[in-house]
Amino acid sequence: MIEVAERIKKLPPYLFAEIDRLKEDVRKKGVDIIDLGVGDPDIPTPMEIVSVAKDALEDAKNHQYPSYVGMFEFRKAVADWYKVRFDVNVNPENEVVSLIGSKEGIAHFPLAFINPGDFALVPSPGYPVYPVSVMFASGEVFYMPLKEENSFLPVLGEIPEDILRKTKLMFIGYPNNPTSAVAEEDFYKDVIKLAKKYDFVVASDNAYSEICYDSYRPISFLEVEGAKDVGVEFHSLSKTFNMTGWRIGFAVGNKEIVNALGKVKTNIDSGIFQAIQVAGMYALNNAEKLNKPIRAVFQDRKDKMSDALKKAGFEFKEPKATFYFWVKTPKGYSSSEFTKKLLEEKGIVVTPGNGFGSAGEGYFRISITNPRIEEAVSRIKSAV
Numbered sequence: 001m002i003e004v005a006e007r008i009k010k011l012p013p014y015l016f017a018e019i020d021r022l023k024e025d026v027r028k029k030g031v032d033i034i035d036l037g038v039g040d041p042d043i044p045t046p047m048e049i050v051s052v053a054k055d056a057l058e059d060a061k062n063h064q065y066p067s068y069v070g071m072f073e074f075r076k077a078v079a080d081w082y083k084v085r086f087d088v089n090v091n092p093e094n095e096v097v098s099l100i101g102s103k104e105g106i107a108h109f110p111l112a113f114i115n116p117g118d119f120a121l122v123p124s125p126g127y128p129v130y131p132v133s134v135m136f137a138s139g140e141v142f143y144m145p146l147k148e149e150n151s152f153l154p155v156l157g158e159i160p161e162d163i164l165r166k167t168k169l170m171f172i173g174y175p176n177n178p179t180s181a182v183a184e185e186d187f188y189k190d191v192i193k194l195a196k197k198y199d200f201v202v203a204s205d206n207a208y209s210e211i212c213y214d215s216y217r218p219i220s221f222l223e224v225e226g227a228k229d230v231g232v233e234f235h236s237l238s239k240t241f242n243m244t245g246w247r248i249g250f251a252v253g254n255k256e257i258v259n260a261l262g263k264v265k266t267n268i269d270s271g272i273f274q275a276i277q278v279a280g281m282y283a284l285n286n287a288e289k290l291n292k293p294i295r296a297v298f299q300d301r302k303d304k305m306s307d308a309l310k311k312a313g314f315e316f317k318e319p320k321a322t323f324y325f326w327v328k329t330p331k332g333y334s335s336s337e338f339t340k341k342l343l344e345e346k347g348i349v350v351t352p353g354n355g356f357g358s359a360g361e362g363y364f365r366i367s368i369t370n371p372r373i374e375e376a377v378s379r380i381k382s383a384v
Ligand SMILES: *Cc1c(COP(=O)(O)O)cnc(C)c1O
Pocket: 039, 100, 101, 102, 103, 104, 127, 173, 177, 205, 207, 235, 236, 237, 238, 239, 244, 248, 249
């Protein structure tokens, strides 16, 4: 008999499994499905980045093992971009580590800081990788609820003292998936103060800093005084440049924290394929030029989605960033009931809020990574 480890048995039930199965059933009936479920851009990577990668692919010096920490030129491109975009100084020598997508770095991060029984503070609803990575490291998860009345920021004063004393690590991520909320300097200042008082490490996930709307520009955790004493920021080229399939991201910040994550990685992986790092360097060195047309596409979709949802009478907060709408389920429906109804009756895939943690109950997430916005909303409207 094959017996898997406790850490696999203890995994939370995969709430998307039912959606995937239902989607297959509905598709088999010949229904034209509009998928607003996944946070994966439907637009191709900019051609210029692809061309740079093609040339790099043909260069034999890129065919060998890369270093886990990343090519110096890639780390330099990261540092230069942080300076230009956020006015933050990071040393490419020891304050940057490349990641095979930021998910990889996030998933390995608790292994560097969590001993069995240590606590990690994790947002709910939140990116599912945060709690699972803590559990894989034999840590305990304390869920910080993100509530609308608090602008979907965790209320730090509500975290019990005895938990804080056992806390080694805190995950935060703004602009936020799934709520699309953003954080400003005051919140980060409070986080830094708490981290210093209770001696824990902060991991800020800033994957959506460049998917922003109107004149709003998200800030970096590292812009705030003292941030580098306590934390790192995870970043990714996935969303900024439509590069989800390429697997390239990085962490920047406190050098001891970066080094500790690096130690884990040297023992697990062998870095990002160098041809991809060369393409990533090009992307970061030309970030504004390459990201601007991408932002414009999502801006147009965001405006359309927002207008249509308002007309249809849905309750939500206008996103300032990310490609998500975090929408209240209509009266009388749970998250799962409503998303199931949309799929079965209207061929619309959205994500039930409770799939991101129990505090997401009562909401559903729409992702605008699909061009058929108006048709999708008219179908959603006709369901209620
Ligand atoms: C998409 C996403 C990432 C980035 O993942 P990659 O592994 O870099 O593709 C990180 N955090 C959140 C919350 C995300 O939604």
